[in-house]
Amino acid sequence: MPDSGYPWPISMTRLDNGLRVVVSEDRTAPAVAVNLWYDVGSRHEPAGQTGFAHLFEHLMFEGSMNVAKTEHMKLVQGAGGSLNATTNPDRTNYFETVPAEHLELALWLEADRMGGLVPALTQETLDNQRDVVKNERRQRYENVPYGDAWLRLLPLLYPPGHPYHHATIGSMADLNAADLATFQAFHQTYYAPNNAVLTVVGDTSVDEVVALAEKYFGAIPARAEIPPAPDGRVVPSTGVPATETVVADVPAPRVYVAHRTHPFGSPGYDVVTVLAAVLGSGRGSRLYQRLADGERIAQPDLVGAYGVDLAHAPAPLIATVTARPGVSGQRLAAGLAEVVDELVTVPVTAAELDRAKALLTTAWWRQMSTVDGRADALGRYATQFGDPATVADRLPAWLAVTADQIAEAAAEVLAADDRVTLIYHPEEKP
Amino acid sequence: MTLIADRPGPGAARPYRFPQVVRRTVAGGQVVAAHLPGQNLAVALLLLDAGAGREPVGSEGLGGVLAKALEEGTVERDATAYALAIEALGTELVTGLDWDTFQASVQVPVDRLGAAVELLAEAVRTPKLDPEDVRRVRDDEATALRMDWANPGPRADAVLRADLFGVDNRWGRPMYGTPDSVAALDAEDVTVFHSEWFIRPGALVVAGDLDRIDLDALAAAAFAGTVGGPVDRGAPIEVPLHANRRIILVDRPGSVQSTLRLGHPAPHRAHPDYVPIALAGTVLGGAFTSRLNHLIREVRGYTYGIRGDFASSRRFGRFAVSSGVQTAVTAPALVEAVGEIARTQAGGVTEDELAVARSWRAGQLSVELQSPRAIAGALTTLVVHDLPDDYHARLRESLLAADVAQVSAAAAAHLHPESLTLVVEGDAALIRDDLAATDLGELVDHTP
Numbered sequence: 001m002p003d004s005g006y007p008w009p010i011s012m013t014r015l016d017n018g019l020r021v022v023v024s025e026d027r028t029a030p031a032v033a034v035n036l037w038y039d040v041g042s043r044h045e046p047a048g049q050t051g052f053a054h055l056f057e058h059l060m061f062e063g064s065m066n067v068a069k070t071e072h073m074k075l076v077q078g079a080g081g082s083l084n085a086t087t088n089p090d091r092t093n094y095f096e097t098v099p100a101e102h103l104e105l106a107l108w109l110e111a112d113r114m115g116g117l118v119p120a121l122t123q124e125t126l127d128n129q130r131d132v133v134k135n136e137r138r139q140r141y142e143n144v145p146y147g148d149a150w151l152r153l154l155p156l157l158y159p160p161g162h163p164y165h166h167a168t169i170g171s172m173a174d175l176n177a178a179d180l181a182t183f184q185a186f187h188q189t190y191y192a193p194n195n196a197v198l199t200v201v202g203d204t205s206v207d208e209v210v211a212l213a214e215k216y217f218g219a220i221p222a223r224a225e226i227p228p229a230p231d232g233r234v235v236p237s238t239g240v241p242a243t244e245t246v247v248a249d250v251p252a253p254r255v256y257v258a259h260r261t262h263p264f265g266s267p268g269y270d271v272v273t274v275l276a277a278v279l280g281s282g283r284g285s286r287l288y289q290r291l292a293d294g295e296r297i298a299q300p301d302l303v304g305a306y307g308v309d310l311a312h313a314p315a316p317l318i319a320t321v322t323a324r325p326g327v328s329g330q331r332l333a334a335g336l337a338e339v340v341d342e343l344v345t346v347p348v349t350a351a352e353l354d355r356a357k358a359l360l361t362t363a364w365w366r367q368m369s370t371v372d373g374r375a376d377a378l379g380r381y382a383t384q385f386g387d388p389a390t391v392a393d394r395l396p397a398w399l400a401v402t403a404d405q406i407a408e409a410a411a412e413v414l415a416a417d418d419r420v421t422l423i424y425h426p427e428e429k430p
Numbered sequence: 431m432t433l434i435a436d437r438p439g440p441g442a443a444r445p446y447r448f449p450q451v452v453r454r455t456v457a458g459g460q461v462v463a464a465h466l467p468g469q470n471l472a473v474a475l476l477l478l479d480a481g482a483g484r485e486p487v488g489s490e491g492l493g494g495v496l497a498k499a500l501e502e503g504t505v506e507r508d509a510t511a512y513a514l515a516i517e518a519l520g521t522e523l524v525t526g527l528d529w530d531t532f533q534a535s536v537q538v539p540v541d542r543l544g545a546a547v548e549l550l551a552e553a554v555r556t557p558k559l560d561p562e563d564v565r566r567v568r569d570d571e572a573t574a575l576r577m578d579w580a581n582p583g584p585r586a587d588a589v590l591r592a593d594l595f596g597v598d599n600r601w602g603r604p605m606y607g608t609p610d611s612v613a614a615l616d617a618e619d620v621t622v623f624h625s626e627w628f629i630r631p632g633a634l635v636v637a638g639d640l641d642r643i644d645l646d647a648l649a650a651a652a653f654a655g656t657v658g659g660p661v662d663r664g665a666p667i668e669v670p671l672h673a674n675r676r677i678i679l680v681d682r683p684g685s686v687q688s689t690l691r692l693g694h695p696a697p698h699r700a701h702p703d704y705v706p707i708a709l710a711g712t713v714l715g716g717a718f719t720s721r722l723n724h725l726i727r728e729v730r731g732y733t734y735g736i737r738g739d740f741a742s743s744r745r746f747g748r749f750a751v752s753s754g755v756q757t758a759v760t761a762p763a764l765v766e767a768v769g770e771i772a773r774t775q776a777g778g779v780t781e782d783e784l785a786v787a788r789s790w791r792a793g794q795l796s797v798e799l800q801s802p803r804a805i806a807g808a809l810t811t812l813v814v815h816d817l818p819d820d821y822h823a824r825l826r827e828s829l830l831a832a833d834v835a836q837v838s839a840a841a842a843a844h845l846h847p848e849s850l851t852l853v854v855e856g857d858a859a860l861i862r863d864d865l866a867a868t869d870l871g872e873l874v875d876h877t878p
Contacts, residue, residue, distance in 0.1 A: 028468065030444030031796050066435045070728060074719045078786035079440070080793010097797045104438040115433045131731030135687070139734045139754045143687045145580050203444065219432035249684065251580040252573075282522050283501065283513035293510065296566075300498075301574050325573060351514060358520035362538055365471040369801040 005364055005395030010378065010388050011206045015214060017222040018194025022378045022388045023209045024201045026371065032202035034106040035095040035375035036114075037383040039197075040190035042170070043089045043163030043229040043312060048177070051133065051170015054087040055178060056186050058129040060094065061085070065116030069125065072109055079105055082372075089164050090310055091383060097372045100203035104212055110198070111216035114191055118184050126180055137169050145250040146424055153258050156242045156420040157316055163232040164313055192223035199379040199388070202371040232313035235260055243421040245329075252299070253329035254322040255336050256422040260314035261307065261413045265385055267397070271409040272307050272317055274401040277356035278348055279340070280305025280319055284355050287321060290339050297327045297335055311384045317413070329423045337421075343410035348403040357399050364395045446796060446826055449805060451812070451819040452640060456649035458656060459631030462813055464805045465640040472543045472638025473802040475535035476554055476652055477813055479661060480627035482605045483529045483745065487598070491575075491607025492623045493532055495568050495615055497525035500534070500553040502563040509563075516549045523553055529605065529743035530663075530814050532627070537803060540642045547634075548651045554628060555655055564617040572613035579609055582689040582754065585680050586855035589876050590691045593678060593851045594748060595669060601746055631656040633813045637805040667746045669695035671849040675871035677764075678851065681858040688760040688856030692738075692767060693750035694846045699742040699815055705828045706840035711740040712787040713779045713837070714770065714845075715751055719786055721770045722751065732756060732763040738771075740844070744814070749845065757857055761864035764854065768847060768870060775845035778838025787837075792829045795822055 013021045042053045063069040076083045081098035096106050141147045151167045158164040198217070200209045262268030280287045280303060287305060291298035298321040305319035319340060323332045367373040382388040449464040466472075485492045501523055503509040516523055519542045526533040534554050536546035578584055588604045595602035603611070634652040636645060671694060682689075697703065708716075715722040715738025726736045738751035751771070755763040779787075799808055799822070812821055852870060854861065866873045 029796065029800055030447070031800070065433055066437070070719065070724065073717075074786055075437075077717050077719055077790040080789045080797060082794065082797050099444065099793050099796050101441040101443045104441060108434065108438050112433055128728065128731045132727055132734060135732070135754070135756055136734040138686045138756065143582055143685060143754065145577075216434055221432065249580075251577050282517045284510070284517040288513075289510065299573055299577070300570055302577070322577070324570075351518070355514060355517045358518055359522075362471070362520035365539060366537065366801070366803075369469065369471050369803075371800065 003396060004392040006368070006392035008374070012382060012388055013210050015193065015218055017218065017220055019213065019217050020197045020382055021210055021213045022197060022199040022382050023204070023206045024374060024378060025205055026201060027203050029371070030100045030203050031097055031371055032100050032103045032200055032204050033095065033097045033371040033375035034103070034110065035093060035199045035372070035379045036110055037197045037379035038092045038191060039195050039383050040092055041088055041090045042166065042168040043232070044190070045166070048174055049182065050166045050174045051168070052178060052182065052186060053092060054168050054170065055129060055133050055175065056183055057085050057087045057092050058133060059121060059125060059183060060113050060117065062125045062129065063120045064113040065119050066112050067109060075105060075109060081106070087168055089168055090312055093376065093379060095372060095376065103200070103204055107212050107216045111220065114193065114196065114217065115220035117187050117191065121180065121184060123180050126178065126183060130175055130178060134172060134175055137172065141169060145248070146254055149256055149422060152244055152246070152422055153256060153316070153318070153420060156244060156422070157258055157260055158232070158235060158313070161230065162235065162313070163229045164310065190226065192226060193217055193220050194222040195226050197379050197382040199375045199382070201375040201378065229312065233263070235314055237418045239417055241417055241419045241421065243423070245423045245425065247425050247427055250424045250426050252323045252325070252426065253327070253332055254320065254424045255329060255333045256318060256320045257336055257340055258316050258318045258420040259414050259418065261317050262314055264309040264311040264315050268409060269307065269315060270397045271401050271405045272413065274353070274356050274360065274398055275343065275406045275409055276305045276307050276317055277359055278352050278406065279343065281356065281359050286339050286342070287319065291321055291335050295335060297324055297332055298322060299324055329425050333421060333423055337416065340414055341416060343414060344407060348406050350403070353403055360398050361395065446823055448799070448822040451809070452645065454645060454649065456646060457631065457653040458659065459649060459653035460633040460813065461636065461645055461649045462633060462809050463636035463640060463645055464809055466638055466802060466805065467641065469639050469802060470539055471537060471802050472540040472636070472643060473535060473537045473806040474543055474547045474550065474648060475533055475635040475806045475810065476550060476632055477635055477810060478532045478628060478630065478632040479663070480532040481528055481530040483600060483743070484627055485600060487600050489611070489615060489619055490600070490603045491571065491612035492615060492619060493527045494606045495564070495571050495612060496620050496624055497527065497532070498567045498571060499559055499564050499620060500525070500557045502567060503558040503560065504552045505556045505558060506552055512549070512553065516546065519546045519549070521546055523550060527605065529601065533810070535806065540638050543638060543643055544647055544651070547648045551651050551654065557624065559621050559624060561617040564620050568612060568615050568617070572609050575606065575609040575612055582682060582685060582687065582855055586689050586691040586853045589678055589680055590693050590750065590851055590853045594693060594695050595746070601667070629656050630658040635806050635809045635813065637802040637809065664745055666698040669746055671695060671846055672851065673849070675848055675850045675852065677865055677871055677873045678853045678876050679858055679862060679865060679873060680853060680855040680876045682855050683857055683859070685857045686757060687754040688757055688854055688861060690753045690755060690764060690767065691750065691853040692850050693748050694849045694851065696740050696747040696749040696844055697742060698745055698747050700744070701742070703840050703844065705825070706832055706836045707740050707844050709784065709787050709791065709829065709832050709837045710774070710779065710841040710844070711738065711749070712791060713783045714738055714774045717787065717790055721774060722767060725766055725770055726753065726755070726763055730763070730766065732759045736767065757860055760854060760856055760861045761868050764852060764865070765868050765870065768850065768852070771845060771850070772847035774841050775847055778841050779834060781834050784832070784834055784837055788829050788832055792826045795826050
């Protein structure tokens with residue numbers, strides 16, 4: 001068993017304004033990854049403002065005090081870099097990987113939009129990016145079969161008022177109602193150095209990064225009070241299974257089963273991660289062996305189970321299967337429920353456990369094989385657990401999970417009377 | 431003021447390095463490896479001259495079905511035992527197909543690479559191919575394609591391809607076939623295709639820490655029992671341009687977006703203009719800052735994204751633009767996209783735009799070629815297109831040296847706005863009149 005999932009150096013320095021600067025030197029390739037985690041996500045959005053954290057992420061690319069509209073992308077790509085940003089319920093991250101000689105440019109750009117976005121924010125930009133985000137919603141969620149599954153599962157898993165109740169993409173009505181002042185206030189509230197972690201990984205040194213961070217970010221003032229998101233750590237069990245049936249223009253019946261488990265980063269969630277791999281990763285998984293191969297009621301390419309790595313409330317475990325031709329949604333749902341229930345009654349074998357751990361080990365080293373993968377991981381552990389070095393503990397923790405722990409976790413979090421089931425049926429075609 | 435207004439310039443440039451390449455010939459097969467010192471993960475990829483271009487017309491999808499059938503058991507063990515054996519090493523058998531090659535690969539912690547390659551070879555070289563299993567896999571593949579074709583895009587892609595290359599040619603039909611072509615395949619065709627193309631040695635691509643990898647042992651496993659040698663790859667195909675631009679409308683009732691697929695034929699991979707063509711494509715539609723994305727997304731707000739590029743295989747290529755736009759603005763989005771293509775063809779690129787495009791493409795060779803998987807992909811390019819070990823370093827130099835005159839000339843010569851086929855997949859009842867009212871060209875309804 002490896003004693004570390006992160007065999008590279010890690011340092012963390014806190015600037016006077018609260019910005020945490022994480023550095024991991026690796027001179028293997030002449031590239032650096034720059035990654036900023038802001039501790040704000042859709043869990044912070046009040047009712048009526050769903051989708052705002054994500055729309056805001058778009059606005060961060062539209063210029064700031066010293067960067068003209070459209071210049072951000074042009075400067076990073078013109079330096080040979082790759083860049084993007086993502087928003088999820090927990091947080092918003094911004095990242096670019098550039099040839100090492102352009103590190104200073106990347107830090108200047110990130111500092112300018114952390115400290116100087118609001119003066120550059122215009123109604124025209126907001127209107128344009130609102131249209132872009134509405135198109136994103138159409139493309140990803142509305143115009144594809146089963147595209148709205150995630151939007152339907154969240155409110156079944158988390159009650160109204162819970163920070164994970166609504167999806168990050170937000171509602172069309174809320175997006176339409178978004179006004180400029182709200183976004184200016186959003187930046188002033190959450191985009192503060194003491195609410196962010198700056199991570200740099202690659203062909204650089206701790207001294208260089210800390211000096212540059214001080215130079216570009218050092219004078220951005222801290223914000224005294226950053227309002228927390230609602231506390232979602234305790235979600236009372238309803239004791240009643242929730243089932244939603246959807247008749248839609250889909251090519252085959254599909255079933256999702258979802259449960260609330262434990263927050264990402266907790267020992268309980270490590271067990272759930274291994275459990276999910278036993279249940280749904282690969283052709284050797286229980287779902288594949290039982291439903292795709294054994295009973296042959298599920299399409300082999302569309303079988304899976306995974307945890308959604310959210311850290312601020314019990315995170316979801318989702319299992320899904322899609323029917324082979326001639327198989328009804330009811331039969332498929334019964335088959336899926338049976339395999340999930342058996343995690344409690346049929347002990348996981350040593351071979352199943354080894355297989356799951358081997359697949360997780362490869363997945364881990366795959367993320368660690370690039371400087372950008374490492375930077376995002378360090379930013380996560382610094383933001384969510386206060387110490388980037390804890391990144392090294394995850395892989396050993398997965399490898400220490402036992403079959404008994406999986407059976408206990410299954411009994412604890414996969415109870416049928418606290419299960420969410422979402423079933424899609426194809427429309428009857430004339 | 432708390433922020434520093436002046437944009438910093440670049441520091442001292444680091445020299446570009448592509449990993450050291452090692453080539454060997456073992457047992458009639460080629461080994462091409464890249465040394466990644468200290469890397470814990472390794473990738474091995476077996477490359478066979480068995481791409482979709484080798485499938486007979488009327489048997490589209492043969493390679494895809496065979497790829498799945500490889501995992502339905504081998505002469506050594508049944509499907510479940512095979513899955514458990516390979517997944518216990520931490521990898522699945524990953525298969526891939528393009529016009530030129532069939533690929534099967536494994537990705538594992540480096541100390542397990544030998545065992546993983548043995549299992550890879552077992553599936554590729556000695557699959558059981560029981561006819562009953564093959565028929566089931568074929569039916570599953572047809573179902574999987576039906577699922578995929580329920581999404582917007584695959585139908586539009588097929589319609590564009592057929593119109594560009596001719597539906598009577600294999601390369602005028604979808605790479606993975608259609609739901610119907612796959613459903614009609616015969617189990618015996620799959621076995622014959624395997625015996626014809628999958629027991630030739632091919633090439634083994636390896637990316638990992640070569641100090642911890644025994645290349646000769648990997649090659650011995652990958653090439654054991656192989657027979658035959660390389661087969662003529664065929665010359666580049668001359669594809670005529672259409673005389674007139676036209677719109678083909680593919681109905682998708684209820685669609686909240688229209689899927690756009692615009693294109694025309696373009697040069698094959700070995701064309702001498704490869705670098706200026708790639709840069710012209712980058713300025714027009716390749717990067718986020720491209721002309722198309724700037725106008726259609728950032729200025730107009732019609733889409734979440736639009737991109738265009740030139741793509742090429744050994745025998746043919748194409749220029750294509752793809753996007754999903756809001757239904758109500760389908761016609762203006764189409765008109766403006768065609769306008770940008772025409773403007774680029776007529777007026778070429780500016781130094782400002784080209785500076786971004788060439789630095790971006792050159793920089794991507796450092797930034798995107800990090801993981802063993804990405805390096806293996808770069809090695810695959812060397813093998814498929816007969817390129818030298820220092821190809822990526824030379825490519826970088828060519829990209830950085832390309833000037834406005836060369837790239838503008840490539841845009842003028844290789845963009846053909848008057849010959850474009852404009853495929854629109856959307857709610858025909860809502861968009862037909864608007865499309866007919868444009869002066870883009872004749873409007874044709876696609877009939878399945």
